[in-house]
Amino acid sequence: MIFNSIAFLVFIAVFLPLYFNLKGKARLILCLLGSYFFYGWWDWRFLSLILTSTLIDYFVGLQLDKTDHSIKRKQLLFASMVINLGFLAFFKYYGFFVESFQQMLLGFGLEPSFHTLKIILPVGISFYTFQSMSYTIDVYYRKIGVEKDFIRFATFISFFPQLVAGPIVRASEFLPQFQKDRSFNWDRTIAGTGQILWGFFKKVAVADSLAPFVDQCFAAPETFSSMHLLIGVIFYSFQIYCDFSGYSDIAIGLARLLGFDFPDNFRTPYFSKNFSEFWTRWHISLSGWLRDYLYIPLGGNRGGSFGSYFFILLFMGLTVVLTGWWWLAIIFLLLIAYAGWYMRRGAAEKRKMYTYMNNMVTMLLGGLWHGASYAFIFWGFLHGAYLIIQRLLGPIWNKMLDALRAPIFIQNALAVGMVYFATCFAWIYFRAPDFGIASDVINGIASLEGFNFSSVINKFVVLKGGLLIGILLLIELINFRSPLYKMTLKNPYFRVASFAILLWLIAFFGTFGSNSFIYFQF
Amino acid sequence: MKKLIWIFALIVLTFTGDRLGGWVLKQQVEKSQFRYSRLYTQRAQADILLVGNSRGLIFYEPYIEEITGLKTFNLSYNGMSIDLMRNLVEDYFEKYDAPQRMIVDVTMCDRINDQLTSGFNTYSAYSERLQKLIFERGGNMGYGAQFSHLFRYNSEIFQRALFYLNKTDKDWLLDRVINKNMVAEAGNLEAYTIDLEPDSTDLEYLPVNLKAMIAVAQAKGTEVHLVINPYYPVFAKKIENLESFKTKIETFTGLQVKDYSSSILEEKGFGDYQHLNKYGARLYLDQLKKDGILP
Structure with a gap:
């Protein structure tokens, strides 16, 4: 059901x-x-x-x-x-x-x-x-x-x-x-109902409205222009977010209605300024689970364990054998040699290397948790790599921004944009049915052929999608600064108006076909 | 008690807002120059009625009017199915004097599009026939539109009506040239079939609707021409059953189907595999004129 x-x-x-x-x-x-x-x-x-x-x-x-x-x-x-x-x-x-x-x-x-x-x-x-x-x-x-x-x-x-x-x-x-x-409890009912309505808006109005455009892009990417594909990828990032967080909102709201408090599962993840922050805002209950029952037992950022070596070597070995790219073995061997040399330099370096390994193992297994496919594992690998790159280059990036003396708003916008687009890049592998399609999407975007709005097919869906994403971001931004549910509890006029607006938005924008939730497959 | 009042206030506000919003949107739809708005507000009298799906949009009205000197009205829409089109054509013949000719691109008889049918909720208030079809094919969508008036405008059909609020939609046709990727990939495309029986429970659903639509026009003395509009030449060759499809339609309707599927060969005349662009449409319409399909 x-x-x-x-x-x-x-x-x-x-x-x-x-x-x-x-x-x-x-x-x-x-x-x-x-x-x-x-x-x-x-x-x-x-x-x-x-x-x-x-x-x-x-x-x-x-x-x-x-x-x-x-x-x-x-x-x-x-x-x-x-x-x-x-x-x-x-x-x-x-x-x-x-x-x-x-x-x-x-x-x-x-x-x-x-x-x-x-x-x-x-x-x-x-x-x-x-x-x-x-x-x-x-x-x-x-x-x-x-x-x-x-x-x-x-x-x-x-x-x-x-x-x-x-x-x-x-x-x-x-x-x-x-x-x-x-x-x-009246207050719980109000807060729960508000969250349920918000969840339905995200799922039925935003996610399901974006879905057909995204499906089209990933079915035959070679037939679409660069701009069309880029919009498709951006739409997918919001489709999966609204689909999954919408479900979480409905679940948490229902539980609240029944008298139970569940922790948040999403906290505006696309406003994250770095990848570690992203994972404290995206699917929080899973990332918390992986942190407490996998990352920390592996050694976390303090040390390594047999598990760290075992999983890293297993993934490396399987990648070489299954892809048949034997040249990868040489790269992996060089990496292992470099890691060995680096870890001998001192306790701090050793700890750093363990952290990288544990990050990578956690993200790879997190990817595998999503489903039995190399694409999910690769998605996990990308996020593992992002975390490592962030640890390696983060200080340099910060120094660069300091040197530029850019206002804090610009610095934040740059960081948010970078994290968002890197996340979108990883989403391509998550969504594409196979690596071939993922490459077609990436090559299509990178070709810049037809990088203008007139080359986009089905502009009405794009305009509707853009409008809905705009509404979503606006409400999330307001909610980010001061939680709206508190307002609904305090002010009955605001409550009635906001609930009515959500109902109108659902009626006017909703896609009603009992579309399943993406995360059910996991 | 106070809480009950707030619940009541929410219900009243939601209902009133829904009806008020629905009324405002209805005014916009009626003012629009979109084809179906014109159809249902007595602004669509024409000499030539054009019928098809997105491939029917290549019946480029400004050019047809230029070469024939006659008024046209194009009922075509992306993904249009013949059962919905039958209802629209019946509404047309009920509301207007019969046109001289009706030209139908029969390749629209390859699908049932219940989602699009539901999208016509926007115009259901103007046609009992349409409303009945939405209830039949659209499931709960018909009830949804009764319950919420805002929901009636929850479709691409409404968005287009809004888009064409202050401008004509007669110009609606692809204005791009097929991209290089598509040209390169054309040879590798898999074989394509036109499915005349997409609904396995009722194999004659589509042809029966086509026949009924033609009968309505003929009963009013309108000359009906059936055509197959052009495909990108390489793509046309990939259609395995075009000939048998054509024969089936001819057998069913008793009318000849003129096959123009491979009539346009210039690459720059296409927007994609299935659609001519403005340039290609002009070439094609010249051909229709030469063959007497267009008067």
Whole structure:
């Protein structure tokens, strides 16, 4: 069931009155059953997967609580990881791994024949798996207490507002909120409704209006002019942002309506002045998860670990074998030699190099999290490279700006523009169905053939898209300076006017066809 | 109680704003010089009625009027489907004196475009026929337009009406020359088919609508000419079933279809593979004049 569908409207219209009329256990059971109904609407067979993950982590949690034996605790954690990641690997990456392995053997002159299975990707598996894993890891490290109530735990894993596309909410943030009954609250309802409407505007009006133009660009880039493709890429950057953050807003707003507080998942990411900042503003719940459960365990910016070396060498090896570009091996060997030499220069240099490695591993795995394709991994690689380049050249860039004595506004605009366009460049690989199309898009833009507005086809869509992006940025800019939801709480006139304006904008600009959310595929 | 008043205020404001906004936009649509605005506000009387999808836009009205000395009205639109066009043509014949001729580019019979049909919500208030089609083909979009008047103007059709508020749309035609990439890629294009039965549940949906549209015109004494407008020469060769498509249309309608698919050979006459530009349109229209399709 998707939020922008009639089915969901009916579901929520039935669910809300029941929810606020029940208390205690009965309300929890309603939440759980409602969540399973919501999820099972896609395919009831997927319920078995989420139920299995829930049961495993629930029992692993109980066992972790019972024992202090360190080896047994490690074994329990390992079992949970293997099963959770096993599901993810099978449903999301099986085909990719088999094809890659086949290709690798082909590279060695062998002609293997493997059976590939047509596996349907269960919606939201990456999200609830990470949420479930975070619970077990936190219980293992004794950061949180064990949850003994199964219904409560199962509801935490499957809570419908954020089940299929996040935000990934940590057990430490979410489980305590189940402790007390939430009664209907007017302020929460206002804030929640406002956020839901804003989410719908982003998704239905902005993202879905931009989608057809973007689809056209990436279907046959060779047929479009340079300007048309550039607009297509810019539109995609806003399409994916509005699609995903729109979903998050609806999810957070719904949760708020039900009495729960979820952390923000996006904070105007395209206003970021550097790439580290970008990752504290884009898909915050995933970047936070990767930071806490991957980057820091790898050593973070303090040191390295076996994992850092293992993943870097694995990615390097696979890249050489799968692309068949053996010359890359020489470059990688030179890089390794340089890194080895650099790390011997001193403790500070060693720490820097570890930071680079850990950044790169985190971003590569972050890319792979999005889906089983080289394009996503390359997208991760680009962001890893941006972070490293920023660390290397950041001080020089800052000195250059200081030397220019440019006003702070110009400096900020330059930094925001640079981060935005580098992010757009990476989006090309994220969106393109293959590397060939991505190259066609990049070459098409770089050719500068037809770099004028008259060469753009479907100017009406462009004008509408431009107008919507303008409205979005204006509201985000205002919201960036002073959160609008606070105004809606304080001033009833502003509240009524802003809600009505959002409804008009949705009616006038919305694309209504129950278009799915991009991040459902992840 | 106070809270209920605020909810009530929101509902009233939303509803009033929607109706007021809808009314303002309706005034603009009626003032517009866009073809469908003219159609529904008695400003479209013509001697030659031109019908097609985006390929029908090459019936370049200023030039036709120049070489024939007759008034024209072009109902063509990007992605137009024949069921929607049938309704528009029926509305035309209901509202105006019958034109002398109707020229139809039959390659528009290759798709059902329910999204575009829904976009005609902008004009649904003027035609019960159109409203019925939107309810039939557009699903909930028809109900949406009843519920919200702003929603009626949520389409590219409205944007065009706004664009042509103070200027004529008769000049609407590609004004660029096919780009070098497309020329280079033309030979590598995959084979193309014109799908006369895109809706597998009703194989005769499109031809039945075409036949009905022709019947309306003929009943009023209008001479109907069916043509296939030009394609970029290399692209034309890639169309596998053009001949069988043409035969099917002829069998169904009992009229001859004049095939001009490969009649324009000059590269600079094309805007892309499927559309002539202004220069190409003039060459083509001269040919239609010479062949007597244009009076």
